[in-house]
Amino acid sequence: MNATAAQRHEVLVLGAGYAGLSAAIQLAARTRKRVDLRVTLVNPHDTFTERLRLHMTATGQETAAMSIPELLDGTGAAFVRGWVTAVDAEAKTVRIDDDRVLHYDTLVYGLGSVADTVTVPGVDEHAHTLDGPQDAALLADRLTRLDDGGSVVVAGSGLTGVEAAAEIAERHPRLRVLLLGRQEPGATMHPKAKAYLDAALARLGVAVRSGVDVSKVLPDGVELADGSGVPAAAVLWTSGTRVPPLAAAAGLTVDERGRVVTDGALRSVSHPDVYAVGDAAAIRQGYGVMHGTCQGGMPTGVHAALSILRVLAGKEPRPFRFGYYHTPVSLGRGDAVVQFTHPDDSPRRVVLTGRRAAKYKETVSAAPWATFARMKRMPASGALWPHGGRHTRTRSAK
CATH class of the missing domain: 3.50.50.60 (FAD/NAD(P)-binding domain)
Known part of the structure; x- marks a missing residue:
């Protein structure tokens, strides 16, 4: 034809x-x-x-x-x-x-x-995002140049924030990583999966603060809705998309x-x-x-x-x-948790953890x-x- x-x-x-x-x-x-x-x-x-x-x-x-x-x-x-x-x-x-x-x-x-860098003042100017390889590479370079004991704030306790915080803590144990968010990490998971995720973050040294809202990102940290401040040498923004x-x-x-x-x-x-x-x-x-x-x-x-x-x-x-079928979450390179779900994304009792979960996550990726x-x-x-x-x-x- x-x-x-x-x-x-x-x-x-x-x-x-x-x-x-x-x-x-x-x-x-x-x-x-x-x-x-x-x-x-x-x-x-x-x-x-x-x-x-x-x-x-x-x-x-x-x-x-x-x-x-x-x-x-x-x-x-x-x-x-x-x-x-x-x-x-x-x-x-x-x-x-x-x-x-x-x-x-x-x-x-x-x-x-892409990450919502507009709603909260200062995000676009002072925070890193994971919108693409270039953004991620900029953060990687920044992390290598931080002094020992430097604080990294990951704003957003959803799955992207959890994976990023775990990865940073594992690859840069000399840094202090703080995960901030409105909800607790893994809040929608089955209690067994959430408990494993919490323990993994603790093992990696990731500090967690939930029930907080970031109202502004500053050159040297973040300001919370209650007026208090959290110092940070670097901020990664994973809270919300547009x-x-x-x-x-x-x-x-x-x-x-x-x-x-x-x-x-x-x-x-x-x-x-x-x-x-x-x-x-x-x-x-x-x-x-x-x-x-x-x-x-x-x-x-x-x-x-x-x-x-x-x-x-x-x-x-x-x-x-x-x-929906599952929610696989990396917790560093050798660890993960996989929450299997009902079609509406609500959690089932079936959970996979540890190295088997990490292998499953790698297969999925x-x-x-x-x-x-x-x-x-x-x-x-x-x-x-x-x-x-x-x-x-x-x-x-x-």
């Missing part, structure tokens, strides 16, 4: 995180023999960011560098390197930072989230956090030619709105790809269904590469184009 550029259906995928890359590889691999559809992936960097391992990068440990063009190789997808600066949902165009304008017929919006304002500026319907509100098939409720995936989307399930993790991000990307195939085949897309490889081997469209993708209840890795 021949197709001119005017006849070709252009699918543009914004963001090469776990969700966006899954959507691009899945869709391109299934349609690579077709000339009437083109998939283009846009991302500011040409290397994939393993967000699951950024706490390792932040302590000077090397992780594998994965080339996005190499991951796409053989699928037929094109790659454009650039920062997205604007989306025009009416004209169906995307502008990137070198002033190129890209046109689309179908858009997959997967620009993800999404880029591009979706709202484009006129897409968004929630109070700026995430694209989707229907059951992951389409924007205001612009059905736009699919939203991963952290950028407010995806409602029976138990509530999904929270952003690789565990849920990759399945949203796959489902968006299969939904696009069904729509182009003249069929209705199937509803997205997702249930490496799982995306095997998944991407399997996607690339998907049969090219043929019968899949008219029939669409097979729907399954999605349960995946963290």
Whole structure:
């Protein structure tokens, strides 16, 4: 079949995180023999960011560098390197930072989230984040230059904060690490898992203060909501995330956090030619709105790809269904705790700890590469184009 550029259906995928890359590889691999559809992936960097391992990068440990063009190789997808600066949902165009304008017929919006450095004064100026390899490398360099006994405050007692605090304490035992947050670390875990996590933090020398709010980050510490101060030679901010304002500026319907509100098939409720995936989307399930993790991000990307195939085949897309399975948490290199969960993310009694849990966590962290490889081997469209993708209840890795 021949197709001119005017006849070709252009699918543009914004963001090469776990969700966006899954959507691009899945869709391109299934349609690579077709000339009437083109998939283009846009991302500011040409290397994939393993967000699951950024706490390792932040302590000077090397992780594998994965080339996005190499991951796409053989699928037929094109790659454009650039920062997205604007989306025009009416004209169906995307502008990137070198002033190129890209046109689309179908858009997959997967620009993800970053640390919220805006809400609390001083975070942007004085705190480190784990938004990407460069940010993590800056913290790694800072930690090596601190004097013995220097204090490192990790603000945010969620899972990112716990993993980072444990990693810093293990790799830099000469430093004092303080984990601050509103909730106790592991507050949503089964008591057995929480007790193990607490003991591991204590063994590593991580001090914990819960029930506190940071109201300001200063050059030499943090100020708490009660007016007291906590001195620190370095501050790592892991408390809260925000999404880029591009979706709202484009006129897409968004929630109070700026995430694209989707229907059951992951389409924007205001612009059905736009699919939203991963952290950028407010995806409602029976138990509530999904929270952003690789565990849920990759399945949203796959489902968006299969939904696009069904729509182009003249069929209705199937509803997205997702249930959580586990919460794996690193506690340094040789230790971890894995909390297995019900589909609504509430804890089960089943818990894995110690070296077995660390091995499990490492397997989970490496799982995306095997998944991407399997996607690339998907049969090219043929019968899949008219029939669409097979729907399954999605349960995946963290």
